[in-house]
Amino acid sequence: MARGEIVLGCLAPHPPHLVYADNPEQNEPFSEGGWETLRWGYQRLARKLKDIDYDTIVIFTPHWQTYIGTHFLGLPNFKSLSVDPIFPNLFRYHYDLNVDVELAEAMRDAASDAGIITKMMRNPDFRVDYGTITSCHLLNPDWDKQIVTISSNRNRHYYSVEVMNEQATALGEACARAVELSGRKVVMVASHSLSHRHFVEEAPLPEDMSREHIYNHSQYVWDMKMVDLMRAGNMREVIDLMPEFTEQTMAETEGGGLTWMMAAMGYPDYNAEIYGYQSVIGTGNVIAAWDPNEQSREVVL
């Protein structure tokens, strides 16, 4: 069996607004659009993914929050209705997805071997979180790939952002080892925004773009600092800055997604492909990808 590899890493924010704005048949509400900068960016990245040969999307989600270790979806299929608890007016999505259980178990074993507390989730009534569904829908609207979903352990709440960074790093390294041994070609996805202060009120028409802007300028400046480092291929520094960035901007990086993915990919020193940056209900969102293949790597924006 050939060695497995990570063929692409994606930072893929999951505001349900983006699915809502797209009006896919799986989603019940109807919108007049909105957030095109992010949606068009996603469409471009989804086209790139069509040209890449891969088996499985492995996604780390901040909306499956676990306090007792790291959990992995452990059944081959999940089919249900996902209603966003925060934005139920925007997201009521009928999903039907397939899990690469073999890879999930291999990752779980590798993580356990590294001393991380783990659990397979094998309850068939379990509802898959909307972070997983939103990011996967936007990256692969055809849903023709298997996925692995990894929960985010909330060690930031129990300890600190520094502990989160350390544990997400260990988990990323373990997942990379599992990928290598599995023979799979894998797309890794860190599903989250950057700065994450929301407005607590919503416009009567949520997609009214005249009301959309970043929560405050300080959030914007921090986000741009991170995006500049990504462009420059300085991911080691991004991860080193992670504790301060996360605390200053209440960033959704607190779940550990980007840290996990960068550790798994060995902290790329090449430029990230930037597909778009835009605010969604005040939060800062960048779509970015890390392509280890020099031939296909692009300067997108």
Next chain:
Amino acid sequence: MSEGPVLFGVHVPPHPQPLLAHEQNEGWGRLRAAFEHCREQIELSGADILLVYSTTWPSIIGHQIQAHPEPEWVHVDDDFHFLGSMPYKFRMDTEFAEGYREAAEKRGLFARTVAYDGFPIDTGSVVALSLLNPNNRIPACIVSSNLYANRSETIVLGKAARDTLEAQGKKAVVVVVSSLSNRMFTEHIDPHEDRIHSQKDDDWNRKMLEFFADGRLEDISQLSREIHGQIRVSKVVAYKPIWWMAAVMGQHNNYAGQVHAYEALHGAGGAVISLSPTSHSIGDKEFDEDDVEFYRGDRDVLTQGMI
């Protein structure tokens, strides 16, 4: 005795063990028995509504109020999925939900009702309603806990609930779903080995229980920030449920308190407590946290400090 719209209040833990696994640990069984005792009290109370504030239902867009007349689903907990599924079908008081939204808006809050098939009702609400009101004898209402809300907003949210009860002439049993200390063990444990995570958490929990037993609701409310700093992990900004409870029930110490059970739930402090209004005041503390009637939004302290 009760002149106001609240007959009594109960404080119960959100964890699923008393519902799904009460036979696996004696303490979980005692919590289950305490839930059942409160269920009987509720049945005898003549309440028109069960009014639930759940710390495991976070919201961002203001305050969300469940308004589906018959929400139905099979719920599974994010951490404790291996304990089993929680099928539910509840009965909600939609008239109260609409009235609560209006009353909250009148007091300056952003609030909205949610009434969607398949809306994910949180573990704490499912556990509380399943055990306290198993046959939906009494219609219920559930209100969320806003992630960013702090004291003034939460107190005003409680007062808006009381306004609505008075306006609709309804008698309520108030249910707060929250742990005391909320630090769980970060590894999986044998149910028989469950205990409060640390001596410090246990000491503080017992101090809170003394206050509860003495009926000192407003004193606990005034101590909320200290409690949060001492025994609450920093998931949210404050220990809010007690502010809401005091605001709905009345911000004083005139209660008869009863602690029906106090046990560990995977390390967290879980207690089933009831508080009934009386004419006697216990406690002599006077604190300086101000009362608030209307919410006027953020005070923009940071912006005002800029040149």
